[in-house]
Amino acid sequence: xxxxxxxxxxxxxxxxxxxxxxxxxxxxxxxxxxxxxxxxxxxxxxxxxxxxxxxxxxxxxxxxxxxxxxxxxxxxxxxxxxxxxxxxxxxxxxxxxxxxxxxxxxxxxxxxxxxxxxxxxxxxxxxxxxxxxxxxxxxxxxxxxxxxxxxxxxxxxxxxxxxxxxxxxxxxxxxxxxxxxxxxxxxxxxxxxxxxxxxxxxxxxxxxxxxxxxxxxxxxxxxxxxxxxxxxxxxxxxxxxxxxxxxxxxxxxxxxxxxxxxxxxxxxxxxxxxxxxxxxxxxxxxxxxxxxxxxxxxxxxxxxxxxxxxxxxxxxxxxxxxxxxxxxxxxxxxxxxxxxxxxxxxxxxxxxxxxxxxxxxxxxxxxxxxxxxxxxxxxxxxxxxxxxxxxxxxxxxxxxxxxxxxxx
Ligand SMILES: *[C@@H]1O[C@H](CO)[C@@H](O)[C@H](O)[C@H]1NC(C)=O
Ligand SMILES: *[C@@H]1O[C@H](CO)[C@@H](O)[C@H](O)[C@H]1NC(C)=O
Ligand SMILES: *[C@@H]1O[C@H](CO)[C@@H](O)[C@H](O)[C@H]1NC(C)=O
Ligand SMILES: *[C@@H]1O[C@H](CO)[C@@H](O)[C@H](O)[C@H]1NC(C)=O
Ligand SMILES: *[C@@H]1O[C@H](CO)[C@@H](O)[C@H](O)[C@H]1NC(C)=O
Ligand SMILES: *[C@@H]1O[C@H](CO)[C@@H](O)[C@H](O)[C@H]1NC(C)=O
Ligand SMILES: *[C@@H]1O[C@H](CO)[C@@H](O)[C@H](O)[C@H]1NC(C)=O
Ligand SMILES: *[C@@H]1O[C@H](CO)[C@@H](O)[C@H](O)[C@H]1NC(C)=O
Ligand SMILES: *[C@@H]1O[C@H](CO)[C@@H](O)[C@H](O)[C@H]1NC(C)=O
Ligand SMILES: *[C@@H]1O[C@H](CO)[C@@H](O)[C@H](O)[C@H]1NC(C)=O
Ligand SMILES: *[C@@H]1O[C@H](CO)[C@@H](O)[C@H](O)[C@H]1NC(C)=O
Ligand SMILES: *[C@@H]1O[C@H](CO)[C@@H](O)[C@H](O)[C@H]1NC(C)=O
Numbered sequence: 001x002x003x004x005x006x007x008x009x010x011x012x013x014x015x016x017x018x019x020x021x022x023x024x025x026x027x028x029x030x031x032x033x034x035x036x037x038x039x040x041x042x043x044x045x046x047x048x049x050x051x052x053x054x055x056x057x058x059x060x061x062x063x064x065x066x067x068x069x070x071x072x073x074x075x076x077x078x079x080x081x082x083x084x085x086x087x088x089x090x091x092x093x094x095x096x097x098x099x100x101x102x103x104x105x106x107x108x109x110x111x112x113x114x115x116x117x118x119x120x121x122x123x124x125x126x127x128x129x130x131x132x133x134x135x136x137x138x139x140x141x142x143x144x145x146x147x148x149x150x151x152x153x154x155x156x157x158x159x160x161x162x163x164x165x166x167x168x169x170x171x172x173x174x175x176x177x178x179x180x181x182x183x184x185x186x187x188x189x190x191x192x193x194x195x196x197x198x199x200x201x202x203x204x205x206x207x208x209x210x211x212x213x214x215x216x217x218x219x220x221x222x223x224x225x226x227x228x229x230x231x232x233x234x235x236x237x238x239x240x241x242x243x244x245x246x247x248x249x250x251x252x253x254x255x256x257x258x259x260x261x262x263x264x265x266x267x268x269x270x271x272x273x274x275x276x277x278x279x280x281x282x283x284x285x286x287x288x289x290x291x292x293x294x295x296x297x298x299x300x301x302x303x304x305x306x307x308x309x310x311x312x313x314x315x316x317x318x319x320x321x322x323x324x325x326x327x328x329x330x331x332x333x334x335x336x337x338x339x340x341x342x343x344x345x346x347x348x349x350x351x352x353x354x355x356x357x358x359x360x361x362x363x364x365x366x367x368x369x370x371x372x373x374x375x376x377x378x379x380x381x382x383x384x385x386x387x388x389x390x391x392x393x394x395x396x397x398x399x400x401x402x403x404x405x406x407x408x
Pocket of ligand 5: 067069
């Protein structure tokens with residue numbers, strides 16, 4: 001008989017820097033009671049569901065009490081599968097692919113049961129739902145633990161999952177969890193930056209020069225093979241860190257990876273670079289779309305230590321545009337998200353809904369840009385009126401003088 005893999009939620013954490021209170025640690029065991037998959041992770045879930053007439057949202061974290069029934073150790077025929085079951089019928093699972101000495105996360109599936117009144121109070125249309133997304137983890141060499149302490153957000157229509165303090169090893173050899181870490185890209189930059197940025201500037205109290213205007217990133221989301229969201233923009237964050245009351249300008253890398261979700265009534269764009277994850281949530285209301293919500297997770301380096309910051313505002317109304325059009329604004333705009341975080345945007349051209357053949361539709365320009373067009377128009381119109389007045393005055397004047405000459 002095949003014995004189901006056994007789960008251990010251990011109190012002792014193998015890796016440093018993980019928050020003890022929140023991280024969940026799991027070991028899946030094989031038939032010989034040897035560890036074959038190791039995982040440690042923290043996940044914050046936000047799920048939007050239908051309540052009594054309104055959309056409700058619920059937030060919860062991955063709980064400590066999990067079972068790993070349904071996990072598969074994997075071998076050269078079957079893919080390893082980590083399945084974490086919790087509560088009445090919820091689960092988070094990740095299967096791994098492996099080849100040529102590396103392993104990587106393949107498909108991450110979150111299954112949730114809206115009948116659970118603890119997590120989904122007052123839910124209508126109770127059912128078991130599922131979201132599946134690609135690539136939680138980057139490729140890592142076999143016999144290493146992939147670690148990613150930085151937060152990574154994965155958004156779909158109804159679910160946002162924020163993963164942090166993640167450690168994963170599939171195909172553990174001889175049941176011994178590796179001591180070698182494969183550090184994710186996001187962590188590398190945060191641990192490197194203190195060396196480069198702080199050695200020089202500690203000498204002089206002068207502020208570092210402001211960064212240049214951010215370069216414009218062209219971000220694209222696809223629904224299958226069809227482009228469903230286009231966003232060209234340069235982004236800069238203006239953060240006020242309350243501890244030292246200093247403001248900092250951070251440019252978003254124009255090479256940030258874009259992911260997210262396109263729907264008829266709402267769309268989500270997730271941009272991630274080394275230090276920052278920003279989620280833009282657009283919704284449609286009365287045949288207009290606008291930016292309703294911004295969430296950001298930022299690793300800020302202060303005096304050599306990395307401080308994770310979170311900002312969130314879900315009652316915004318920026319970039320309002322008729323559905324079927326795109327929104328354009330060349331001028332710099334300052335979008336206030338919270339008192340501590342403002343996004344400065346440059347050369348925005350965005351369309352989250354109703355793209356025709358994968359390209360931007362007619363653009364509605366921002367009022368700032370309108371002004372710049374309007375001013376020459378007003379000046380031109382005023383000049384034209386002036387010229388007409390001068391001509392009339394001249395004609396009248398000539399008539400008078402002509403009449404005067406005749407009487408002579
Ligand atoms: C499996 O190993 C753990 C220790 O790693 C031990 O506590 C447990 O009793 C073992 N279970 C079986 C069924 O051998
Ligand atoms: C996750 O949620 C917990 C508690 O709700 C919060 O303290 C923590 O800051 C959150 N972390 C992230 C990365 O969102
Ligand atoms: C749903 O809302 C309506 C009115 O808002 C109220 O009359 C009704 O009792 C509510 N039903 C439940 C199950 O809460
Ligand atoms: C989520 O719920 C909170 C509190 O109930 C509310 O303030 C917020 O607007 C909701 N967000 C969304 C996207 O519905
Ligand atoms: C999970 O496995 C345990 C024993 O290994 C068993 O008691 C339990 O019923 C299983 N749960 C499910 C949902 O299969
Ligand atoms: C698959 O693994 C088994 C042992 O688990 C080994 O005997 C066999 O040679 C492997 N096959 C390939 C194609 O690597
Ligand atoms: C969903 O939750 C309800 C209520 O807790 C429970 O009765 C039901 O069995 C759950 N469904 C699944 C598939 O686990
Ligand atoms: C992972 O699971 C998905 C569906 O759940 C499947 O399409 C995919 O092929 C699996 N990956 C591997 C490596 O087996
Ligand atoms: C696993 O055991 C084999 C044989 O004992 C050994 O050659 C190999 O190096 C071990 N691998 C690890 C990762 O410890
Ligand atoms: C981004 O798109 C604009 C037009 O919308 C184009 O001029 C620019 O070259 C593009 N940039 C890149 C890096 O593709
Ligand atoms: C950044 O924010 C501070 C305080 O809100 C403000 O004084 C400053 O002008 C802003 N700078 C830029 C470049 O947006
Ligand atoms: C973006 O990536 C391209 C190619 O990978 C590289 O040439 C370019 O320098 C990168 N730009 C930034 C701002 O990192």
